[in-house]
Amino acid sequence: MIPFSEFSETVKKLGYDLVGVPPNDAFDKLAPAENPLNIYPDAKSIVVVGRRIRRGIFRSMEEGSLWAATHRWITSMDNLVRWIEKQGHECVPYSPGDPPNMPRHVISADAKVRPNGFKIPIEYAAIAAGLGELGYHGIFMSPQFGIRQQLGLLATDLEIEPGPGWPKDSKPICDMCGECAKACPLNAYATDQTALFNCNGREMTVAAINAKACQACPNGASGDAGYVLGSEELHREVVNNQFKGDKANQFMGGRLPNRLMAACGRACIAHFEKTHDTGYKIPFRIREPWGYRPDQEQEG
Numbered sequence: 001m002i003p004f005s006e007f008s009e010t011v012k013k014l015g016y017d018l019v020g021v022p023p024n025d026a027f028d029k030l031a032p033a034e035n036p037l038n039i040y041p042d043a044k045s046i047v048v049v050g051r052r053i054r055r056g057i058f059r060s061m062e063e064g065s066l067w068a069a070t071h072r073w074i075t076s077m078d079n080l081v082r083w084i085e086k087q088g089h090e091c092v093p094y095s096p097g098d099p100p101n102m103p104r105h106v107i108s109a110d111a112k113v114r115p116n117g118f119k120i121p122i123e124y125a126a127i128a129a130g131l132g133e134l135g136y137h138g139i140f141m142s143p144q145f146g147i148r149q150q151l152g153l154l155a156t157d158l159e160i161e162p163g164p165g166w167p168k169d170s171k172p173i174c175d176m177c178g179e180c181a182k183a184c185p186l187n188a189y190a191t192d193q194t195a196l197f198n199c200n201g202r203e204m205t206v207a208a209i210n211a212k213a214c215q216a217c218p219n220g221a222s223g224d225a226g227y228v229l230g231s232e233e234l235h236r237e238v239v240n241n242q243f244k245g246d247k248a249n250q251f252m253g254g255r256l257p258n259r260l261m262a263a264c265g266r267a268c269i270a271h272f273e274k275t276h277d278t279g280y281k282i283p284f285r286i287r288e289p290w291g292y293r294p295d296q297e298q299e300g
């Protein structure tokens with residue numbers, strides 16, 4: 001078994017900012033389609049990597065000068081996959097996607113899930129490895145970058161010691177300031193309802209959010225690319241190139257789009273930078289944030 005510190009050092013040299021290996025028993029209670037060990041039957045370890053998303057892309061959105069989307073998921077991890085293969089092992093990087101025209105049924109006696117029928121909660125794996133937590137807005141946060149990272153997951157037959165783990169005396173990253181809810185022009189956060197998200201013994205309070213409002217949000221919410229959908233969006237099943245109704249799973253209420261760039265996400269970045277030393281010379285928020293409702297006139 002490769003020690004976690006050794007593996008982590010190698011992966012960081014390959015250019016990743018975060019690396020975690022959750023204990024395999026963290027997935028014991030998940031449904032087969034949510035268990036990443038099922039994407040590769042020989043898997044001995046699950047690896048989660050994270051890469052900081054550059055701050056400028058959020059700044060231009062914050063300033064309203066350049067509208068851009070940033071994806072939540074790292075899907076190729078080519079350099080890491082090649083490094084693992086050089087050690088004589090295989091691995092399967094997880095790519096959240098549900099293309100049409102795949103068989104809609106389990107195709108071998110040993111398979112537990114139909115092809116591409118996985119809805120792997122990458123955030124759950126990252127939390128189980130000790131890389132962070134879900135904030136009140138239900139978005140993954142790390143102590144280093146707040147919400148500002150992309151995550152990727154792979155399954156490998158390389159046996160790696162789990163780590164780094166979440167120190168028992170650590171304070172939560174989300175201080176429940178409520179800025180994300182206040183920043184939402186569509187009032188999508190329920191004022192009287194929350195849910196407890198449990199990950200391997202750790203509990204996090206997550207807001208109840210009206211996903212339909214987020215799907216119509218003109219303040220920076222977006223989908224992830226084409227058929228490489230985010231795991232939350234995967235709860236909409238695509239059949240014959242059309243959505244076939246909503247399918248929620250137990251994670252984060254389901255159906256929520258990518259909200260990293262949205263008004264709620266950017267409010268969290270502004271708050272995180274006020275309460276953490278991130279080393280930037282210019283504050284993230286230097287003027288009143290903008291925000292629209294979809295029924296407001298947006299053309300000047």
Ligand code: SF4
Pocket residue numbers: 135136137138173174175176177178179180181267268271
């Ligand atoms: S804005 Fe405040 S309450 Fe919302 S997720 Fe960030 S830290 Fe938590």
Ligand code: SF4
Pocket residue numbers: 183184185186187188189209213214215217218219221259262263264265
């Ligand atoms: S994505 Fe838009 S509608 Fe949804 S909570 Fe964030 S700001 Fe509100």
